[in-house]
Amino acid sequence: xxxxxxxxxxxxxxxFSRELSAxxxxxxxxxxxxxxxxxxxVPVIGEAWTEICDALLAAKITDPAHYADVVETPEQQKAWAxxxxxxxxxxxxxxxxxxxxxxxFSIPAALKAWIDQVTFPKMSLRGKKFVIAGARGGTYAxxxxxxxxxxxxxxLRDFIAGHYDVDDVRFVHAELTNALVDPHLAARDGERKTxxxxxRAAF
Numbered sequence: 001x002x003x004x005x006x007x008x009x010x011x012x013x014x015x016f017s018r019e020l021s022a023x024x025x026x027x028x029x030x031x032x033x034x035x036x037x038x039x040x041x042v043p044v045i046g047e048a049w050t051e052i053c054d055a056l057l058a059a060k061i062t063d064p065a066h067y068a069d070v071v072e073t074p075e076q077q078k079a080w081a082x083x084x085x086x087x088x089x090x091x092x093x094x095x096x097x098x099x100x101x102x103x104x105f106s107i108p109a110a111l112k113a114w115i116d117q118v119t120f121p122k123m124s125l126r127g128k129k130f131v132i133a134g135a136r137g138g139t140y141a142x143x144x145x146x147x148x149x150x151x152x153x154x155x156l157r158d159f160i161a162g163h164y165d166v167d168d169v170r171f172v173h174a175e176l177t178n179a180l181v182d183p184h185l186a187a188r189d190g191e192r193k194t195x196x197x198x199x200r201a202a203f
Contacts, residue, residue, distance in 0.1 A: 002030035005018040005093035006136045010101045010135075016174040016196065018134035021099030023203040033089050038177035042086065045116045053121055062122045064091055087118050095129045102136040102152040116180070126167040132156055133170045133203070137178035139191070172202045183193035 006025050010017045025032060027086055055070035056062075063089060071080045090096065132153070140150035153171050160166050176192040179185040187193075 002094040003092050004028045004030060004032040004095050004097055005089050006032055006034045006097045006099075007037055007111070008035075008099040008101060009108040009114075011038050011108065011110075012101075015099075016135050016177050016199075017099040017101045020074040020172060020174060020203060021097055023200060024097055024131060024133060025110045027203065028095075030094070032059055033092070035089065035114075038108070039120060041110050042117050043168065045115050046075075046079060048073070048075040049117070052076055052079060052083075053117070057121045060079035060102050062124070064119065064123070067120060079133065079135075083117050084089075086114065090118050090125070095131060097133065100109045100152070101132065102140070102150075102160070105139060105149045106151040106155055110179045111131060119163060126165045128155075128166055129168040130160050130166060130170070133199075134171060135177050136173055136175050137182075139175040139195075140183070141175065153183065172199050174199045177195070 004025065006021060007131055008018050008021055012018070052067070052070060052072075055069060055072075059070055061067065061070065065200075067087070068080060068084070071077055098111065100111055103109075113171050134152065136152065138146055140146050140152070153173070157171070173195070174192075175195040176185060176188055177196075179189040179192040
């Protein structure tokens with residue numbers, strides 16, 4: 001039975017990215033693991049984590065089943081205790097669903113901390129699929145004035161392809177969400193509604 005890893009990273013308990021990721025998850029017919037990276041933050045990596053990476057490179061280990069072989073010191077064991085359950089969830093998943101709002105042109109720190117913990121040298125997740133449910137305060141679509149500032153979708157797409165060796169990635173965004181609160185965007189609320197309805201329909 002296919003397995004879904006569902007991650008949310010919005011600092012808001014009620015957010016568009018959470019709504020959209022929940023819509024996708026509601027239609028999932030297999031098993032599911034859920035992790036709220038904002039409510040239960042993953043710690044940032046430390047020096048012991050970097051030592052594990054260096055040891056994997058030196059030993060030419062690329063199979064996740066053997067990552068623990070290089071864990072030696074008490075500090076490395078403590079770091080691995082954080083990594084191990086997160087990595088197991090990722091490896092078990094057939095599809096990784098991420099609710100990821102844009103914060104300051106990029107992804108939330110909570111999501112970046114998770115990515116750092118579960119990413120190791122020359123790691124391949126080919127065969128998995130990623131689905132990103134995004135929400136952005138403005139619009140960063142191709143051809144818009146702010147498209148060059150999109151380090152949100154571009155970062156995730158480049159990272160997932162470049163490091164995880166996965167090109168099966170789907171992005172669905174609700175754009176212009178700040179039209180609800182920013183007087184300067186109030187005139188574009190119709191575009192916000194249209195974008196949100198299209199994103200809801202996609203899931």
